[in-house]
Amino acid sequence: MTTIPTPDLSHLSAQDYEHVYEPAEDTFLLLDALEADLDDLKAMNATLFLEVGSGSGCVSAFAAHILGSSTLYLSTDINARACNCTRRTGAQNKVTLDSIQTSFINGFHPRLKRSVDIICFNPPYVPTISVEASEAQGLRGIEGSWAGGSGGMQVTNVFLDMVHELLSPNGRFYLVAVKENNIPEIQERMKTLYQLDSKVVLSRRAGREYLSIVRFEFATST
Amino acid sequence: MVRLITHNILACHVKGCTSNNFPLQLQGVQIELREAEFNPEFLKTFLPKIEWKALVDTAKEARDTSLPLEQPEMLDDEFLKNLHHVLLEIHIEEGTMICPNCKHNYPISNGIPNMLLAEHEVG
Ligand SMILES: C[S@@+](CC[C@H](N)C(=O)[O-])C[C@H]1O[C@@H](n2cnc3c(N)ncnc32)[C@H](O)[C@@H]1O
Ligand SMILES: [Zn+2]
Numbered sequence: 001m002t003t004i005p006t007p008d009l010s011h012l013s014a015q016d017y018e019h020v021y022e023p024a025e026d027t028f029l030l031l032d033a034l035e036a037d038l039d040d041l042k043a044m045n046a047t048l049f050l051e052v053g054s055g056s057g058c059v060s061a062f063a064a065h066i067l068g069s070s071t072l073y074l075s076t077d078i079n080a081r082a083c084n085c086t087r088r089t090g091a092q093n094k095v096t097l098d099s100i101q102t103s104f105i106n107g108f109h110p111r112l113k114r115s116v117d118i119i120c121f122n123p124p125y126v127p128t129i130s131v132e133a134s135e136a137q138g139l140r141g142i143e144g145s146w147a148g149g150s151g152g153m154q155v156t157n158v159f160l161d162m163v164h165e166l167l168s169p170n171g172r173f174y175l176v177a178v179k180e181n182n183i184p185e186i187q188e189r190m191k192t193l194y195q196l197d198s199k200v201v202l203s204r205r206a207g208r209e210y211l212s213i214v215r216f217e218f219a220t221s222t
Numbered sequence: 223m224v225r226l227i228t229h230n231i232l233a234c235h236v237k238g239c240t241s242n243n244f245p246l247q248l249q250g251v252q253i254e255l256r257e258a259e260f261n262p263e264f265l266k267t268f269l270p271k272i273e274w275k276a277l278v279d280t281a282k283e284a285r286d287t288s289l290p291l292e293q294p295e296m297l298d299d300e301f302l303k304n305l306h307h308v309l310l311e312i313h314i315e316e317g318t319m320i321c322p323n324c325k326h327n328y329p330i331s332n333g334i335p336n337m338l339l340a341e342h343e344v345g
Contacts, residue, residue, distance in 0.1 A: 045267075047264075047267050048271075069261055070261060070264040071264075072227060072264075072268065074228070074231075078338065080334065080336070084332055087223070087333060087334065096258065096310075098223075098224075098225060098228045099334055100228065100232070100334070100335050100337060101336045102336075102337035102338055106235050106337060106338075106339070106344075107233065107234075107235045107328075107337030108231055108232065109230075109233040109244060109273075111271070111273070112231055112271075115271060
């Protein structure tokens with residue numbers, strides 16, 4: 001568990017959590033990974049932080065709290081209620097989160113290429129039948145927070161083909177994954193296709209899920 | 223809230239709409255001004271990522287004319303304070319952003335810009 005306090009979420013109610021993903025072990029593992037890298041992340045002097053699928057806004061608010069006000073915090077979610085919760089979570093924690101309703105980063109100007117310093121994505125990673133994930137993406141409700149289709153990778157894979165274009169040369173990308181997602185295969189593929197090195201920085205069992213945080217960065221030519 | 227710093231990085235992404243698709247024009251907007259902490263270092267590092275003309279034009283649509291047409295070379299305090307206000311303190315709460323090319327409407331409601339497209343519009 002983190003030693004830095006987790007964001008104040010007391011403004012969110014059970015009613016919000018009927019429609020928006022309630023922070024759980026996966027969320028907290030991501031916070032722990034960010035906290036473990038705190039010195040490095042601070043030293044990056046990040047200009048741009050991006051969270052895809054911000055849900056309650058817990059992760060973005062935590063990042064904004066630990067990294068400070070010299071960074072712009074952008075977040076996206078397909079779920080309108082999630083965007084609203086993210087915005088409110090920012091306000092509740094006295095940080096500003098710029099929340100955008102979109103799928104992944106659609107609608108971002110192409111000049112943002114290679115300029116995002118820190119990216120976080122806790123995707124819908126639960127394996128389901130493929131239609132279930134497609135339908136959940138269309139419904140933009142709570143189902144979209146977990147339904148991951150084949151191998152739990154249907155949604156994540158789309159973003160994995162975008163992230164290299166977005167990440168700044170020294171940037172870092174943190175991805176939440178479960179065992180069923182076949183993490184070694186993801187790592188291999190990202191290396192081969194995009195020269196992104198990766199490392200499993202944290203793992204934890206939570207009930208039936210074996211959760212990991214995978215951190216990606218561009219291979220350095222040393 | 224859609225601050226102008228965010229607006230400055232959004233572009234139309236309708237299938238086939240790839241030129242003159244930025245900046246999205248503001249229409250029928252409801253604006254709130256909210257004070258933010260002045261951070262000149264942040265402004266200086268962010269400035270190279272800004273599309274200047276788009277920002278000046280959009281600020282005008284939001285009834286702010288404090289920015290010079292050309293980005294100045296000398297970043298004095300007065301300029302930085304104006305820039306700070308335009309980028310970070312003008313919040314669009316309601317309204318529409320319209321693509322100058324294909325006229326697609328992107329609504330802003332409760333301060334959240336909606337960039338989602340219907341399936342057939344996706345590129
Ligand atoms: C497992 S939840 C994580 C929420 C929050 N980041 C957390 O860690 O608690 C996944 C989130 O991704 C969002 N999401 C699903 N598909 C998406 C897509 N295509 N683009 C953006 N967000 C998406 C869901 O609406 C949901 O809020
Ligand atoms: Zn357009």
